[in-house]
Amino acid sequence: MTSATPAAPPAAAPRSDRYAWLVLGILCFVYVLNFLDRQLLSILAKPIQDDLGITDGQLGRLGGLYFALFYCILGVPVAWLADRGNRTRVLTIACALWSAATIACGLSANYGQLAAARMSVGIGEAGGVPPSYSIISDYFPPHRRGRALALFNLGPPLGQALGVAFGAKIAAAYDWRLAFILLGAAGLIAAVGVWAFVREPRRGATDTQPVAADMAGEAVSFWMTVKTFFATPTLLLVALAAGATQFVTYATLGFTTLFLMREKAMTLDQVAIWYALVLAIGVSSGIYLSGRLIDRYAARRPQVYGTIPAYALLLAVPFFIGFVAAPGWPLAMTFLIVPTFLNYFYLTPAVTLVQNSVAPRQRTLAGAVLLLIMNLIGLGLGPTWLGAASDWFRASHPDHSLQYAFYTLVPFYLIAAALHLAVARTVKRAHGVQS
Template sequence: MGAQATVNASQGWTQTWPPARAAWWAVAVLTTAYIVSFVDRQILSLLIEPIRADLAISDTQVSLLGGFAFALLYTFAGIPLAWVGDHHSRRWLIAAGAAFWSVMTALCGLSQTFWQMFWARVGVGVGEASLTPSAYSLMGDYFPPDKLGRPMGVYMAGGAVGSGVALVVGGAVIAATATLPSISVPLVGALKPWQLVFVIVAIPGLVVALLALTVREPKRVREPLQPAPAQREGRKIGPNAARYLGRNWRLYLPLFGGFALISLMKNAILIWTPTMFMRAHGWDASSIGYWYGAFLLTLGPLGAIGGGWIADHLRGRGIREGALWVVVVATCASAPIAVSMPLVQSSSLALVLLALLTFVLFVVGSVTPTAFQLATPNQMRAQVSAVALFVNNLLGIGFGPTLVALITDYVFGADSALSYSIAIVALVFAPLSALAFWLALSCYRAAAPGEAT
């Protein structure tokens, strides 16, 4: 397929986009990288109980491994790495990051103490911080605005697939190795089954590092493609993303805040739901891994891609803030489901609610970044994405799992109260997120870029 052009005669600009085949190959590689990154990130959620037992740590300490340790430099490294992505080769940056996070995932499996695993998880976060801002930026330069929702949805579906693979494969490996004795590794010593899982899932990331080098760097557009007020202002300030965000804070502050708040709830649920089913319903790790993994593998991508399709459809009908409307509705729908899921007595009903919640949360997760991209000039997309991810990850990944653990350990003081802790977090943060997105709507109507239709 040849290149395509987007023309706006009234505004006097023309943009030629890369061939569709090259663009979708890039999406395929970036999505694969995102899947693998989520496997390495999320596998810990299925291994909480054996890690607690072998390292003699509490729920709060486990939550620090699952959230804060990963988010610490994943959050703070994201912005400087995004600057590198805006000024140098994005594919080389992604390749180097994939190789690094894979090595650090393997080191998680070699850890013998809490602090060894803590710093290994920090390393995983540093490597993965290279991926998403540059991936967003690449897709923003590969696709015209009215076709960006679908590739973004496909990419964001990778998070669901990766989380699902982590749970399904992790559950299978746990079941297969449960009766095996410790495996002795030269220079390392004996490895327990949970440690072996980390080593195994680290291998695909090295393949991803090579695949990233097959993605072509598209031409960067140095002029904003859309004539919206915020975009015209972006033309005056050039690459100064900080000044751009400052002048458009009424739009970006609630967008960033809503994204972070829903992420806090989402990450709390991702990390603690398997353990909640084990404690409240007596399930084993492999059983909940298969079920929750199946939901993430099917309903997660369906929500992510479907949300992107709906956003594109609304935009095509002239609703410039259509992407944000999708986010508002899905966030509102998530609140009652997320509160009810951990509290119901029937494990079958809890599974049904978990399936619905998985779908809705991945609609929000896929369409919110699309809204960011459509409101941001091309030359600042990676940096604005990195700022969004900074806030999102610091609050969402960094504190979501730990907030649940703190309530369990220090408010209820009992492992059996985990279900109530999850429900409390959902009850507070889902409505706050919906309110923040709602507040962003009025500013988004004025600032969202749109071509005359």
């Protein structure tokens, strides 16, 4: 594993490769479906609760702990296999598996069957993102990688927005089960598209300073990569900071639709329009802008990998409180735009820092370790925490249990910002030592 300080860009940029952008577009589309399938449970929480009779705590575990255990833990060995084999093939199989499991969600007749289907979605999605990170990094050089990964990371907000728009519309017009079945079928078609159109790139093809082990074609040890990741302060800190941020973002995503409908008197049709717009504009703008800022400033001021997300999170706090406290959904939506934009300034810096800091043959596995840490913390614990908190507050505040549960997320904003500032100090120190 190389230094944690990203490489400076070359003097001249290579000519744009149209096929690289085609590959990026296909991978982004798959990521849209990946996140759409993942978030459909939270989008359709109200009709699912009404049909199956599950509590907020059970809903939180379905979307959080049960899903994350398989998604995060299996992601590491799958990524190791992808680093040693064909990443495109791994992605194709993974996409087909999670799409079939999404169809199974729509066919579930009780809580146990739905839990098993969600776990299966997690197993499939474990092979989705890390291979894509690595493939993109071998199609785009370091000085353009931040922008490329930022565009790829538009998958989550687009998936969230499309899920809210189409998932809610289908559920309102027909049935929540049909939404799962149709989206799963679309994922099976996408898996065929990956197999047919995405070529496996040569590892390290776009790196300006190849690592000796990779030039020799040596396979990097699984445990060596994992051990070095945890022993590198910058990489471990950025994973913990991203995890603390995702604790807030996944908890919020997991229950916002239910919160708006139950406590802000919003209908499913209104959610399909207004909340979809907030997600599409806010999250995608935050992810893309942070990537452009990283490409522009990181070579001269590497501490921006930490300071950009830290300041964004601190600025988001008062608007998040305004969203939770607003008396009705129109004002709540107005407040929600700002944290939806700022909460996602962490993702592209974290992914870019890790991808730029490791050898080409370690990128898939290093990306998987990053996802393991941040998703176990954020995806595994965030929705689980918020659902349990809502159940706990229900005894004393039956009409506003989710509102009080949302307030408990404010301290996690501050923890995440503090960790990102620690990342900034560590990256700056590493850069200063090597300058």
